[in-house]
Amino acid sequence: MTQYTRRLFIETISAGLGAAVSHPSFAARNDADQPPARKLNVALCGLGRYANVLRSGFAESRYCRLAGIVTGTPAKAAQWQQDYKLADRNVYSYQTFDQLKNNPDIDLVYITLPNGMHKEYTIRAAQAGKHVIVEKPMAFTVRDCQDMIDACQKAGVQLAVGYRLHYEPHHSELMRLGQQNIFGPVRLIDASLGYQLAGTPPNDWHLKKSLAGGGPLMNLGVYCVQSGRYVLGEEPLSVTAQYGPVTMPSLFKEVEENITWQLTFPGGAVCTSATTSNCNIDRFYAAADNGFFELNPALSYGPFKGRSSQGPFNFPVVNQQAALLDDIGRHILEKKPLPSHIAGIEGLKDMRVIEGIYRAADTGSKIILPQG
């Protein structure tokens, strides 16, 4: 097990210790007066690290249940089938994936495959008539994101991106403080996330361009980009970016080891970020005209700790994965369109920025980002 997965494993365990408390601002989203007539049946596609994180989410979800799996590893299939008492007909391999279209037991496919497989399996799931949740980063390019959105629309299914932090009360507070100008306009945001990957096996998919699409920017930086966008409630206008020195050349042959970037926003705010695989960092800070607010830890799985210039935050630990599953499950069961913050368009908007960051770092030039 790499240091990376060990760390995340420990965080997952810790997060699991906190009960899935309903924060007042989340009640409207998650707690219907009555339990749903039935739960949404979810097939988990790709039984890697994040699939294991999702176990506690399913355990606490009121609207979704784990009803099927897709895996290429027989040992994993056996373990998960046993853990969740899955019928044989709900266990798929990548060869049999498309037969999902004949399975009424499955409503939605949750794709936790390596990034490079997100596009293909999203489109194949849509073509099988299943709703989709795809993990971040949604894909490698804006064009890919659009293809995925189009495929789901054509198939009449809904597409969600696994943006768990929209269901976390500290982050809801950041959004409120920023978007409502509680301390006046936000002027400067610093949002950074990194994990030390020294010791990772060189064949880990996170180090392969074809599977990861990039380095930490793809896997972690997307959270920094998200946070700037949702705290300001704006889309960035321009970006500059810089690759840092490669300190582990034996690992980082295909993807960046670390990268810094700076986004400007229409209201005059600047958002600076670093994401890296050579050290641990997990911080968010926003300075506004009349105060500040910050989280540290900020963007990982938590538990989070934060404060504003008026004092410490005091929000409960929630099960982000359960809350996300519940919101998506409820909307789909009620045949309502997903909120835009969790829909495919949100992943596409992040990808616009990420493409811009790579172009800026590759060219050394300021990149004007496409709008609208």
Added chain:
Amino acid sequence: MTQYTRRLFIETISAGLGAAVSHPSFAARNDADQPPARKLNVALCGLGRYANVLRSGFAESRYCRLAGIVTGTPAKAAQWQQDYKLADRNVYSYQTFDQLKNNPDIDLVYITLPNGMHKEYTIRAAQAGKHVIVEKPMAFTVRDCQDMIDACQKAGVQLAVGYRLHYEPHHSELMRLGQQNIFGPVRLIDASLGYQLAGTPPNDWHLKKSLAGGGPLMNLGVYCVQSGRYVLGEEPLSVTAQYGPVTMPSLFKEVEENITWQLTFPGGAVCTSATTSNCNIDRFYAAADNGFFELNPALSYGPFKGRSSQGPFNFPVVNQQAALLDDIGRHILEKKPLPSHIAGIEGLKDMRVIEGIYRAADTGSKIILPQG
């Protein structure tokens, strides 16, 4: 009084409440076994904001005393002359400044004038045969810094720059943790400092290019540059930089309102910084292979608060100004050369980086910094 000076005033008062405690690592510098036979006689040149901050430094200094003043404002002259019981012959105007050469009561001139006057008055003080402390930023260009160093050398006087944070125990700890690789090599530093200047009168010298030399980079960013250099114990190799949006165009007509930059260092570390006049920020964070260390507040007058991955720091509040005066005073009284961290060369090294930052921001290009 502007918001800027109000804030600094409050900080000064607060800092004054802490006794000038001798931290063990500072004892060697500041506490000789016996008091000196006589104190070094200092003339303060420019009785603005920072001169008032220095009052508590002189009050607690064992090696320096305030023995004279240089001011263009008769009311200030009267007030300071009364406060410090100064003889008429030790009170100068800018017209009579050069007559200092005939005054054996003055050993050193401490220049707290606006930045744009640092070079001229350093050279004139040297020509009057006086040692010099000049506030940061030392000057506007590397060339100016070199001229100042040369003038002092030619005159046989010593030149110091007022780098107070070298005499502050939290910062000594940052240096120890970083330079000695206590948590392994440092990979990423974020050091940012800014003050909200909304409400500043448009004629404030900080807003004038001819007097300030630039915006917050000159006045505040120099601390960020310093901290990266002294925590790593290295000189940066290259820099990229970006001006942010101007949100107060009526104030920021001549100098930058805010700027972000990224330095790369020989050991592979990256140091990212923001300095701004449109919000308050005061943070330092360093991530190393096996841990982190941080201060928040970090670079202002304090009091500072910090921790490492091993727990919170517990250092006393020291009077930075008194400690700085004592170290400089002791060296000069003992006719020893000043340590390089406080000598003119240190100001020149910072100016190399600051010139590079402005060039990088002006050109949008990565700038390779001169070494050696």
